[in-house]
Amino acid sequence: xxxxxxxxxxxxxxxxxxxxxxxxxxxxxxxxxxxxxxxxxxxxxxxxxxxxxxxxxxxxxxxxxxxxxxxxxxxxxxxxxxxxxxxxxxxxxxxxxxxxxxxxxxxxxxxxxxxxxxxxxxxxxxxxxxxxxxxxxxxxxxxxxxxxxxxxxxxxxxxxxxxxxxxxxxxxxxxxxxxxxxxxxxxxxxxxxxxxxxxxxxxxxxxxxxxxxxxxxxxxxxxxxxxxxxx
Numbered sequence: 359x360x361x362x363x364x365x366x367x368x369x370x371x372x373x374x375x376x377x378x379x380x381x382x383x384x385x386x387x388x389x390x391x392x393x394x395x396x397x398x399x400x401x402x403x404x405x406x407x408x409x410x411x412x413x414x415x416x417x418x419x420x421x422x423x424x425x426x427x428x429x430x431x432x433x434x435x436x437x438x439x440x441x442x443x444x445x446x447x448x449x450x451x452x453x454x455x456x457x458x459x460x461x462x463x464x465x466x467x468x469x470x471x472x473x474x475x476x477x478x479x480x481x482x483x484x485x486x487x488x489x490x491x492x493x494x495x496x497x498x499x500x501x502x503x504x505x506x507x508x509x510x511x512x513x514x515x516x517x518x519x520x521x522x523x524x525x526x527x528x529x530x531x532x533x534x535x536x537x538x539x540x541x542x543x544x545x546x547x548x549x550x551x552x553x554x555x556x557x558x559x560x561x562x563x564x565x566x567x568x569x570x571x572x573x574x575x576x577x578x579x580x581x582x583x584x585x586x587x588x589x
């Protein structure tokens with residue numbers, strides 16, 4: 359995993375660099391002492407993990423993250439105070455490390471980033487395509503859309519349920535929904551998206567999808583009934 363270390367304190371930066379040697383999968387491709395230089399490095403290189411201090415002159419680490427857009431790597435904040443924790447996690451960073459950082463805590467954050475990197479992408483070639491591509495650990499698998507029964511939000515993950523298998527991907531249900539064909543899938547609950555063609559029965563606030571019970575919330579019930587064209 360390519361990583362970039364950003365800290366205006368040369369000692370803290372040096373300590374972080376030494377810690378990266380504890381994890382063989384990490385490759386330090388750059389060191390920066392300010393956010394401006396870090397921004398330029400990120401535009402020029404493929405960075406997987408950004409170890410980023412928050413309090414820096416001119417541009418803070420938080421401001422840097424907000425400016426990155428689609429080029430944003432996974433971010434692990436490294437800071438001397440908990441004051442920014444709430445703001446940092448609003449930015450969906452991987453982790454928030456308080457200095458002095460212990461090797462064990464550092465490796466815990468790296469492992470979290472590694473798992474996210476391996477499972478974060480659910481890629482659809484085309485919204486009307488017969489297949490989707492799911493990143494399962496370090497393998498990208500092709501899955502037939504017709505095999506998907508429903509999808510369920512589980513914290514930071516989305517569980518993709520099929521008749522004979524289940525995959526978990528690191529994503530939000532909203533992000534997955536945006537990539538799905540609206541001709542096939544429908545949101546029926548804040549935590550559930552179903553393949554409309556897989557519905558067996560509906561009774562009150564519950565769908566039966568291939569012997570699985572899926573809740574339907576009041577907010578989505580009208581749209582569901584419209585799609586089902588109930589006689």
